[in-house]
Every structure is written in structure tokens, then in C-alpha cells.
Amino acid sequence: MAALVSTSVGGCGLLGGDDSSSSSGSGNLEKAKIKVSVMSTIDVAPFRLAQDGGYFKAEGLEVEAVEAATGQISLTNLIGGMVDIAYSSYTPFFTAVSKGTADIKLVADASSAGPKSTMLVTLPTSSVKSVNDLAGKKIGITAPNTVSDTLSKSVMKDHGVDFSKVQWVPLPLPNVAGALKNGDIDAGFLTEPFITQAAKAAGTVPVVDTATGATQDFPTAGYGGIGKFVAENPKTVAAFQRAMQKATRDSADRSKIEPLLVKYAKIDQDTAALTTLLTLQSTLDARRIQRVPDLLLQMGAIQTKIDVSGMIAAQSSN
Incomplete structure (x- = not known):
């Protein structure tokens, strides 16, 4: 489902930190x-x-x-x-x-x-208006063989779009909005809270909810x-x-x-x-x-x- 700092993700969203629990140990565990x-x-x-x-x-x-x-x-x-x-x-x-x-x-x-928690997004001025417009375009994903890759390809396949002709561009999630504004990509995969952040900062709009069809839930x-x-x-x-x-x-x-x-x-x-x-x-x-x-x-x-x-x-x- 990503990070605000510099992460590209196989899961979704963001949370970082270095706090760790402390414990005296129960004495019953093989490794406390x-x-x-x-x-x-x-x-x-x-x-x-x-x-x-x-x-x-x-x-x-x-x-x-x-x-x-x-x-x-x-x-x-x-x-x-x-x-x-x-x-x-x-x-x-x-x-x-x-x-x-x-x-x-x-x-x-x-x-x-979940619904609307993972999406492909773009800018309102983009030629990409729907999932059917993604063929042959440059799409930002976190990395190959990650959940962003899997969800994006699956939802395109559901709509009969040939994802083999897409140019996949590896990008950390925090960089997707900027890449869209700079014209480096035509659409990008985002998870929350980057969906909300990109909409507020760059005015991005959804292309398709990737948690639909074969990848619902x-x-x-x-x-x-x-x-x-x-x-x-x-x-x-x-x-x-x-x-x-x-x-x-x-x-x-x-x-x-x-x-x-x-x-x-x-x-x-x-x-x-x-x-x-x-x-x-x-x-x-x-x-x-x-x-x-x-x-x-x-x-x-x-x-x-x-x-x-x-x-x-x-x-x-x-």
C-alpha cells in the first residue's frame, strides 16, 4: 500500500519512525x-x-x-x-x-x-481521461514486481488495456505528483495518504481505482x-x-x-x-x-x- 520520506513501496501508505518497545522479557520465549x-x-x-x-x-x-x-x-x-x-x-x-x-x-x-485506497492518478490537463487511455503511456510505479505493479497491470487487464506497451517508470511515491507536473509521466500509482496529498498539492484526479475487478479487496x-x-x-x-x-x-x-x-x-x-x-x-x-x-x-x-x-x-x- 510508501513513504513521505524517501520510500517506494510494496505495501501502501506511510508511517516511519524508530521507536522500539522495551521489555525485560517474559523468560518463556526462545528469543525475547x-x-x-x-x-x-x-x-x-x-x-x-x-x-x-x-x-x-x-x-x-x-x-x-x-x-x-x-x-x-x-x-x-x-x-x-x-x-x-x-x-x-x-x-x-x-x-x-x-x-x-x-x-x-x-x-x-x-x-x-480497500476502495479508493490505491489509485492511478493524473492531472486534469492530461490526455489520460480513463483507464482505456493508458495504453502506450508512461506510468509511475514504485518498482517492478511490487504491489503497485501488480494492481496497476491487473486493473488495466480487466479493461482490455495492453500493459505490455506501457513504459513503467520507477518512482518513490512522494515524487509522483512532481513527476506528473513536470511531464515525466502521464499517470502514476499512489496510495493513501499520497492520494490526498497529491490532490491538495498538485490537483491530481483519479484515473481508476486499482482495488476493483480482479483486485477488489x-x-x-x-x-x-x-x-x-x-x-x-x-x-x-x-x-x-x-x-x-x-x-x-x-x-x-x-x-x-x-x-x-x-x-x-x-x-x-x-x-x-x-x-x-x-x-x-x-x-x-x-x-x-x-x-x-x-x-x-x-x-x-x-x-x-x-x-x-x-x-x-x-x-x-x-
Whole structure:
């Protein structure tokens, strides 16, 4: 679902910061201190709430957040052993599994693309008036093989637009509005709060809601770990899951989320109030997540069929 600072994203939105929970540890966990790679995205709001609100501490966990600019970098942090758990859009996780790069186990869900939370936008003066005008145009996305790439191509495919002839331009989300004004791109993928920010700052208008058609309520991002870590640290993983489940439930109260947007994203309160949130999730549902690799296979982004049920770590009930 992105960052106000310099991030391009596989998830959506924005939240940054370096606060970490502190805990004396419960003594029952295999590993009481863990590192989690996160991005400055709106759907890590429950993670930030778990930090600020002491949810991790209550589970005996001390969690250090390691910032990553993209989902691919977050995954690289995980594979390289720099972190124990990584947040990313689902696309890099499944791409890595399909290539045999890593044994990924999904630990927790994060979000789905809700209505008007992910969009392709342009300027009112652009020749692009609808999704059918996107063929052959220059479109800004965060990076190839990210959720911005997947959602954009899928919605174009739904409307019979040939995305193979599009010139895809990698851009950090904060730069999309400027690139549109400078004429460097004809349209750009944005998530909230960048949709609201770009509309206020540059007068951008929607071309198409990318959470429609085949990608309506599409799973966008989650948290994963290497299989060996998950197998050897079941109590630690369960503690992380319980804290995230509680924080995700409490995140349904916008009054808990908007201050986090202001604090970590450095946006004003008015923009935070107008921001359309993604649908926040925590517990993984194999049938729902299966939509992601199935769509990637259909679009040629991966070459082998993936059974998600074999990738999901045991889910702790809270």
C-alpha cells in the first residue's frame, strides 16, 4: 500500500519512525529480542501501535524496527539475516519462493486494498481521461514486481488495456505528483495518504481505482520469516502474532491511527483525517492470500504455482 520520506513501496501508505518497545522479557520465549524490517506504510500502523502502546512489551518481546525503503529491500534484510521478521507486500515474498530464493513462512497479515485506497492518478490537463487511455503511456510505479505493479497491470487487464506497451517508470511515491507536473509521466500509482496529498498539492484526479475487478479487496502486504526461524521460535512468533492481533483490532478506532500518521508520517491532522485507510488485517487466511500467487501466475510474474497453505505459519489465537 510508501513513504513521505524517501520510500517506494510494496505495501501502501506511510508511517516511519524508530521507536522500539522495551521489555525485560517474559523468560518463556526462545528469543525475547527480535528485529523486524518495516516500511513507512499506512498498514504498519498496528505495528507502530504495538510499539507505542506496549503490546509487544506485554508479550515479553523487545522489538527493534529496521526501516526499509521497499518490499524487496525488506525481503533482502530477511534473507540476509539482518532481521527476524520482515514486512513487505506479498509480491516479493511469492517471487522469492517461486525462484527458490528463500523458504518464506508468512507470520501475520497486514492489509487488503480497500476502495479508493490505491489509485492511478493524473492531472486534469492530461490526455489520460480513463483507464482505456493508458495504453502506450508512461506510468509511475514504485518498482517492478511490487504491489503497485501488480494492481496497476491487473486493473488495466480487466479493461482490455495492453500493459505490455506501457513504459513503467520507477518512482518513490512522494515524487509522483512532481513527476506528473513536470511531464515525466502521464499517470502514476499512489496510495493513501499520497492520494490526498497529491490532490491538495498538485490537483491530481483519479484515473481508476486499482482495488476493483480482479483486485477488489486484494491482499496487499504481510509479515514473513525464514522457515528455520519460525520452526525454532514458535513461542516468539506466537507472541508477535498476539501483539499484532490486539493492535490490529484496536486500529479499527481511527482516533488511535490518525495520531500515528501525524507523529511518524509528519503529515498534518487535516490530511490524516481525510486519508482513506486500507483494510487492516492480522490473522492469515490461506484461501484469501492464495489470490496473490494465482494472479501473479496468471499475469506471468511468476512461473510456478504456489500453494499458500504450506507457507503459513501456525496462527496464534488471542
